[in-house]
Amino acid sequence: MEFPFRVAVPVPLFLAPMAGVSEAPFRLLCRRFGADVVVSEFLSSEGLRRGSERTLRMAAFDAEERPIGIQIFGSEPAAMAEAAALVTDVFAPDYVDINFGCPVKKVVKRNGGSGCLKDLDLVQGIIRAVAAATRLPVTVKIRSGWDESHRDPVGIALRCQEAGARALTLHARTRTEMFSGAARWEEIASVVEALEIPVIGNGDVTTAADVVRMRRETGCAGVMIARGSFGNPWIFRDARALLDGRPVPLAPTAEERFRTALEHARLTLAVEGDTPKTAMEFRKHLGWYARGLPGAAALRERLHRVATLAEVEQIFSHYLTSGEVLAPA
Numbered sequence: 001m002e003f004p005f006r007v008a009v010p011v012p013l014f015l016a017p018m019a020g021v022s023e024a025p026f027r028l029l030c031r032r033f034g035a036d037v038v039v040s041e042f043l044s045s046e047g048l049r050r051g052s053e054r055t056l057r058m059a060a061f062d063a064e065e066r067p068i069g070i071q072i073f074g075s076e077p078a079a080m081a082e083a084a085a086l087v088t089d090v091f092a093p094d095y096v097d098i099n100f101g102c103p104v105k106k107v108v109k110r111n112g113g114s115g116c117l118k119d120l121d122l123v124q125g126i127i128r129a130v131a132a133a134t135r136l137p138v139t140v141k142i143r144s145g146w147d148e149s150h151r152d153p154v155g156i157a158l159r160c161q162e163a164g165a166r167a168l169t170l171h172a173r174t175r176t177e178m179f180s181g182a183a184r185w186e187e188i189a190s191v192v193e194a195l196e197i198p199v200i201g202n203g204d205v206t207t208a209a210d211v212v213r214m215r216r217e218t219g220c221a222g223v224m225i226a227r228g229s230f231g232n233p234w235i236f237r238d239a240r241a242l243l244d245g246r247p248v249p250l251a252p253t254a255e256e257r258f259r260t261a262l263e264h265a266r267l268t269l270a271v272e273g274d275t276p277k278t279a280m281e282f283r284k285h286l287g288w289y290a291r292g293l294p295g296a297a298a299l300r301e302r303l304h305r306v307a308t309l310a311e312v313e314q315i316f317s318h319y320l321t322s323g324e325v326l327a328p329a
């Protein structure tokens, strides 16, 4: 039941792989706020083997982020093996994670991500090829199946374990469900029961209390958080406190939220380059950090139009001193 990479606590908290969100700056921030393990965005095996500059840039990480998994996807065992070997040689993360869960059309159409869940021989072929190509532990992230008629989380998970996966994350929904309905945590419990390798539970953990409840209800070895971390790296700190039997710290003040948002923004500009594109892509994070504050709707609307960091600083300081949203110049 041991994790195949070093973790400092008995029940590690994972920041989920999230395209466009779990980039190096956010991963670093979440590590500092108490995430025990982080995972890269999913990287295309084809992009990696072609040496795509963009894909290689997405694979880079800071030593402070460790332990980190790099996640790859694809439907060709040989390409996946090549990608895993390259990731191992060039970046040497703590483990390689295979994405069998992505529901996005563009990926599934090429039989990548959850597309593989329709063909478990292919799933096993990919895991075996990847495991043979790297000295690093190989883990997998799956959904409960392709659709209701293929729904078989235990069967899929057992095949993954048999093929050599050293840990498994289950997002307990099918591909057809996308993000609708509720994740079926009882399926996580069944997979925990059936497998010998560590199982990481994932799906609908939005508060620190949910982390404790998922752990209690499923017996999972670790908990992975995706959407619940949006604008809220504090969820890791709070969950750790609850798991340790300590009271949850006070919620962050507006000032703390803004300070963290600015730190996140500065890190992002440093890593991605100080360009209008970076600023535009960062707007979603600003909106998430403002969630729940008085007048959040107007504040978020304003933040969704910013073009520079200086403008964000002005909006934040005006809000803190007056409680009002700065009008556009």
Ligand SMILES: Cc1cc2nc3c(=O)[nH]c(=O)nc-3n(C[C@H](O)[C@H](O)[C@H](O)COP(=O)(O)O)c2cc1C
Pocket: 016, 017, 018, 019, 020, 021, 040, 041, 042, 071, 099, 101, 102, 141, 171, 202, 203, 204, 205, 224, 225, 226, 227, 228
């Ligand atoms: C914006 C976004 C991007 C995602 N990208 C990935 C990805 O690259 N790889 C992956 O395995 N899952 C990806 N996921 C799925 C999440 O890792 C996670 O399995 C799912 O969101 C359920 O967890 P949650 O209920 O905590 O959000 C993504 C989810 C979101 C919301």
